[in-house]
Amino acid sequence: MCGSVVLFWLCASAVLVRDGLCAPPPPKEAWNYVEVRDGAHMFWWLYHADAGFRELPLVMWLQGGPGGSGSGFGNFEEIGPLDRDLQPRSTSWVKAASVLFVDNPVGTGFSFVDRADGFATDVSMVASDMLVLLQNFFTERPEFQSIPFYIFSESYGGKMAAAISLELTKAVAQGSVKCSFAGVALGDSWISPLDSVMTWGPYLYTTSLLDDSGLADVSGAAEAVKQAVEQQSFLKATELWSVAETVVEQNTNGVNFYNILTQESEDKRRFSAAKDFISLQALRHVSPLQRPSLSQLMNGPIRKKLGIIPQNVTWGGQAEDVFSNMAGDFMKPVVDVVDQLLSAGVNVTVYNGQLDLIVDTLGQEQWVKRLKWDGLPGFSKLRWTPLDDPASQGATGAFYKTYKNFSFYWILKAGHMIPSDQGAMALKMLKMVTQQD
Numbered sequence: 001m002c003g004s005v006v007l008f009w010l011c012a013s014a015v016l017v018r019d020g021l022c023a024p025p026p027p028k029e030a031w032n033y034v035e036v037r038d039g040a041h042m043f044w045w046l047y048h049a050d051a052g053f054r055e056l057p058l059v060m061w062l063q064g065g066p067g068g069s070g071s072g073f074g075n076f077e078e079i080g081p082l083d084r085d086l087q088p089r090s091t092s093w094v095k096a097a098s099v100l101f102v103d104n105p106v107g108t109g110f111s112f113v114d115r116a117d118g119f120a121t122d123v124s125m126v127a128s129d130m131l132v133l134l135q136n137f138f139t140e141r142p143e144f145q146s147i148p149f150y151i152f153s154e155s156y157g158g159k160m161a162a163a164i165s166l167e168l169t170k171a172v173a174q175g176s177v178k179c180s181f182a183g184v185a186l187g188d189s190w191i192s193p194l195d196s197v198m199t200w201g202p203y204l205y206t207t208s209l210l211d212d213s214g215l216a217d218v219s220g221a222a223e224a225v226k227q228a229v230e231q232q233s234f235l236k237a238t239e240l241w242s243v244a245e246t247v248v249e250q251n252t253n254g255v256n257f258y259n260i261l262t263q264e265s266e267d268k269r270r271f272s273a274a275k276d277f278i279s280l281q282a283l284r285h286v287s288p289l290q291r292p293s294l295s296q297l298m299n300g301p302i303r304k305k306l307g308i309i310p311q312n313v314t315w316g317g318q319a320e321d322v323f324s325n326m327a328g329d330f331m332k333p334v335v336d337v338v339d340q341l342l343s344a345g346v347n348v349t350v351y352n353g354q355l356d357l358i359v360d361t362l363g364q365e366q367w368v369k370r371l372k373w374d375g376l377p378g379f380s381k382l383r384w385t386p387l388d389d390p391a392s393q394g395a396t397g398a399f400y401k402t403y404k405n406f407s408f409y410w411i412l413k414a415g416h417m418i419p420s421d422q423g424a425m426a427l428k429m430l431k432m433v434t435q436q437d
Helices: 070-079 123-140 156-174 193-206 212-230 234-252 268-272 277-285 292-306 319-325 335-343 361-369 376-381 423-433
Strands: 029-037 040-047 058-062 098-102 148-154 180-187 259-263 348-353 385-388 396-403 406-411
Touching: 029 123, 040 070, 040 123, 058 070, 058 156, 070 098, 070 292, 098 123, 123 156, 148 156, 156 180, 156 335, 193 212, 193 234, 193 361, 212 234, 335 348, 348 361, 361 376, 376 396, 396 423, 406 423
Parallel strands: 058 098, 058 148, 148 180, 180 348, 348 406
Antiparallel strands: 029 040, 040 098, 385 396, 396 406
């Protein structure tokens, strides 16, 4: 067998063979469903750390969207042991932690609902569902109860992670969830949507992607979003946010919201054919997380490997419904939740990509400066510290500041999906946040 080439690890006990050499077996894995509410089924997938799970932390990864799948995009495009072509990933996070991917909210990825009224409609409902899953997970796997548990997130996943972390902190204190919660990391996170939108214009202008007229157009569209938010008209604000994105696209000739150095590669005809602003936003921000090649992988070999996916469930099939049901909650900020986490002594990390537009670093810095946390003055006085780029000797890969239980990482040369753009730097940050480096 060692003389052949095996491209898939479809059997969990198979030995991976490539280029005539026997490689170690894949990481120990487990996966299952939890019914978090009647008719609402959430899927999770666990990889044990390469070096042994008892010596390393457990990290739960939450994708954005809402409607993006951690078991798919986060796993095979960002931090899992294998990439989309099922080749080993040199910067996989299983080198430094056990990783738990959860398709959250229900309806995302392989998660599904039985009825149309089963989708979550706000982050409070998302947090409640996740607490049921975590209670089940740690009860069924008591070996992880004493292991440091971190929540890492990306994009809208960060908004959900903040709410989940606050409820988890309460549940641990009450004893209803038995785990060693050690902190939350908010990556390019939708914590204060308005701060992101209001800084799009200045950020694009200073990077020569808008002229004076374009800046005026984008700033005007952003101001309309601001007025809707101030009036607490959050569904209207989501619609106007969609309009603002269209104004950005028109004035930049299609800049990519996930990395300003590239142009949007999606077929614009699909965007123009969208039936409403919800459909348009799902196309913009959920479709890139489930491109055809990834969908084929998840609905083909991976579905076969897992062996528990119901016949009527398609990976990503309910993603637009997930997004549309959260539309009224989409533009609501959760800065106050971050403040509560910091006041409760929870370790909070913010990390952001230099080239991200949808959640630009300028916007992240704006809401951080408004925190009511009593450590903010001390944090603000600190100078940042440069970090070497592990993938480029002599180059700076990031800057960071840490004060008490709050850290901020500025990741250079990365867009919205930091582990995809700067995998080595993301892995180094993971080790630092989890106190391994």
